[in-house]
Amino acid sequence: MAERITNFDDWKDLFYKWQKDIGFDPELVKDYQFDAIYDEGTSPTIEFGEFKGRKKFEKVLDIPTQDMRDSLLHLIFYQGDTEFGSSEQQRKLIDSAPSDYDRQCLIRVMREEQRHGWQMCHVLISNFGDSGKLEARKLLERRAYNNTRLLGAFNKNVDDFIDFVTYTCFIDRDGKYQLTMLHPSSFAPLSRSMGPMLKEEAFHLFTGQTGLARIVKAGKIPIPTLQKYLNKWLSTGYDLFGKDHSTAAARFYRWGFKGRFDEASAKEPPSDLNRLNEEARNLYYQEDCQIIEGLNRLIPEGNPKLRVPDIKFNRQIGDYADKMFSVEGNPLSEAEYKKHLEAVLPGPAERKLLEPILKAGNWMSAGAANA
Numbered sequence: 001m002a003e004r005i006t007n008f009d010d011w012k013d014l015f016y017k018w019q020k021d022i023g024f025d026p027e028l029v030k031d032y033q034f035d036a037i038y039d040e041g042t043s044p045t046i047e048f049g050e051f052k053g054r055k056k057f058e059k060v061l062d063i064p065t066q067d068m069r070d071s072l073l074h075l076i077f078y079q080g081d082t083e084f085g086s087s088e089q090q091r092k093l094i095d096s097a098p099s100d101y102d103r104q105c106l107i108r109v110m111r112e113e114q115r116h117g118w119q120m121c122h123v124l125i126s127n128f129g130d131s132g133k134l135e136a137r138k139l140l141e142r143r144a145y146n147n148t149r150l151l152g153a154f155n156k157n158v159d160d161f162i163d164f165v166t167y168t169c170f171i172d173r174d175g176k177y178q179l180t181m182l183h184p185s186s187f188a189p190l191s192r193s194m195g196p197m198l199k200e201e202a203f204h205l206f207t208g209q210t211g212l213a214r215i216v217k218a219g220k221i222p223i224p225t226l227q228k229y230l231n232k233w234l235s236t237g238y239d240l241f242g243k244d245h246s247t248a249a250a251r252f253y254r255w256g257f258k259g260r261f262d263e264a265s266a267k268e269p270p271s272d273l274n275r276l277n278e279e280a281r282n283l284y285y286q287e288d289c290q291i292i293e294g295l296n297r298l299i300p301e302g303n304p305k306l307r308v309p310d311i312k313f314n315r316q317i318g319d320y321a322d323k324m325f326s327v328e329g330n331p332l333s334e335a336e337y338k339k340h341l342e343a344v345l346p347g348p349a350e351r352k353l354l355e356p357i358l359k360a361g362n363w364m365s366a367g368a369a370n371a
Helices: 007-023 066-090 098-126 128-138 161-184 188-218 221-237 247-255 271-295 334-342 347-360
Strands: none
Touching: 007 098, 007 128, 066 098, 066 128, 066 161, 066 188, 066 247, 098 128, 098 161, 098 188, 128 347, 161 188, 161 221, 161 271, 188 271, 221 271, 221 334, 221 347, 247 271
């Protein structure tokens, strides 16, 4: 029988049990204080949508309709689920980090993702009554390695440190987009949660992007092999923006719950509320192209270059879900597509190739000890 939560202290007990259950040693973060952190400097008024100009909703009962309250609850526990899922995906990498610096980076990323989940559960339990307590408990019951996290991206295997830095560069980058879009939320406790989370998320992006640069500089991992990791996680990142035509995204915007990535600088309202996910994905794609361009400048002339997989490749969500396109965006037959996936995604052959390279060490250039 599931344990009942009556207050946040009850949930904290479950959180520490969750850490042990997934194999995360609490001693790794014994000097770190998990806490809910709120930024009191956010705008007191709603910044977009149908309620623009009104005072932000401080309490759930300030929100006009039950449909709106239910949608907000859904939005928050989905965000929380991603935070716990990522720690579960990375739980086995601590002993395989290529250096003490990388080990400390991994531990910091994991503890901050756990704190982000803690933050979302504090919002749920403090504001949503029994429904919030129930969802906060369920966030600690799902497991990425049992394929029960809500989004498929957070059930995928993160098998090695190349996976980890590619994941933090591109999946955490999607996280940056999601948190930025929630930052001006009309629900004040959610809005106040985002600033501290975004500050912590910046280190995750730094870890991923500099990690990839260090791999390229070291020159030990073949570029075609590294490309396969990019194909895996970039296509996963595309999916995380959701359906291209989304009535849910339109409702979130109208109600002020979730804005655009560039909401703060946007001069005009959205031209099509149902295409907000697609617009955010396109911005993410453009940023990915800039990152890959920077990595390619580190590759010596005459060597293969990295590329961003086409936005139609290997999609599970959206207009291109389950459709068969190559990494270049060309349509393929079912038989061709099956062979193509085996050729362009990391699998047993890559693990066999990489085993002696990873074991030998020095496959990443030195990291900045004070970063």
